[in-house]
Amino acid sequence: MSLSGRSHPDELYREIAARLRAAGIQAAPPRTIAYGFQFQVGTSEWSALLRVYQKKSGAVTIDYSQVRNSQAEALLKAAIAGTRVAPPDTLEPSGTPGHLTALPLLIGSDESGKGDYFGPLVVAAVCLDQEGAARLRAAGVTDSKALSDQENRSLASVVRKAAVSASVIALLPEEYNTRYDATARAGGTLNDLLASIHAEAIQAVAAESGCTTALVDQFAGERVLRDLLTTRCPGLRVVQRPRAEQETAVAAASVLARARFLQEMDLLGEPYHLHLLKGASAGVTRQAAQLVGRYGPGVLRSVAKVHFRTTKSVCRDY
CATH class of the missing domain: 3.30.420.10 (Ribonuclease H-like superfamily/Ribonuclease H)
Known part of the structure; x- marks a missing residue:
């Protein structure tokens, strides 16, 4: 599946990113470089920088020199070519299993x-x-x-x-x-x-x-x-x-x-001229009781999470 003949870099990036995602590889947004663009690619086990260049004729060249894992490079090449690839988890790990920092x-x-x-x-x-x-x-x-x-x-x-x-x-x-x-x-x-x-x-x-x-x-x-x-x-x-x-x-x-x-x-506190307190402390309970005393129990549904025990402690019949 050739990538040549695509004149717009955005279109070219979208096509490459779609092929990578189909193989379980993430692709970060591209950044423009001279004569092309580059972007981070990878899985939870590895990450690499891919550079893509396109000539005026439409011919596309992909630079894999920043891919340090040989199996990752093979996976990337196969995915971009649109051929069958091995599952990503067959790659040799380059970090702690399950570590997510490497993801693009x-x-x-x-x-x-x-x-x-x-x-x-x-x-x-x-x-x-x-x-x-x-x-x-x-x-x-x-x-x-x-x-x-x-x-x-x-x-x-x-x-x-x-x-x-x-x-x-x-x-x-x-x-x-x-x-x-x-x-x-x-x-x-x-x-x-x-x-x-x-x-x-x-x-x-x-x-x-x-x-x-x-x-x-x-x-x-x-x-x-x-x-x-x-x-x-x-x-x-x-x-x-x-x-x-x-x-x-x-x-x-x-x-x-x-x-x-x-x-x-x-x-939420502005209509009642209050700075509502955070948390669920005794001070919060006192403030809730003040609100109920001034505006009635119904006010709590507008300012509070009424399933908390605080509601029952200030509204016995709630």
Whole structure:
């Protein structure tokens, strides 16, 4: 299957990237170089730089000199030629098994507000290439829990600029309570609701970026989220593990989610002339009681997650 005769670099890149994805190889967005373009390619086991040159005649030359793994080079050549290739996991490993840092593209997903009585539940998904991940590490992006509120707010714009694609979904209290009630009636739990929102965010980013691997901090049985994404994003590999925020893509998602959570908290408190408190402390309970005393129990569905025990402690008949 020849690649010659394609005059536009974008068209040429899309054709090559499609052939690579069909062989289980990710392709990062291209960058222009003299007489062609280059882009990162790889799997969870290896990563390499591929350079593509095109002459005025339309003839295409692919430079594999930056591919250090001989089996990876053979796989790339076969995939681009459109011939049958061996599965990627037959390649000799060039790193720790399951290590994701080598991937040219990686989606990370994380949430904020799950343990906060007031405010929304926010889930963010971010796709990064290797260059974007390096820029964010240099900028100080790490797990949002290790950053101050101001740092999360300021770094959110840095994350958006570096991301290949990003999606943020915020369930404000009224919508959150409605969806939680519906999930509970169907026999589900908070983790089922959380999995569905992660799936929505990841699906949006995967569709836009073409990334085929997503990493999520493990919050429930792996089957819950994987089953949802198997239907929505066929071919997407979903990795769930504790402390996933150590990976830059997940840390970036945590920053976006926290920044949006803080923004919505400010807006939710404005009509009541309050700075709503974070968490689920005794101070939060006192603030909830004050709100109920002024506006009645119904106010909680507009500002809080009413299935928390806090609701019963301030509204005995709720």
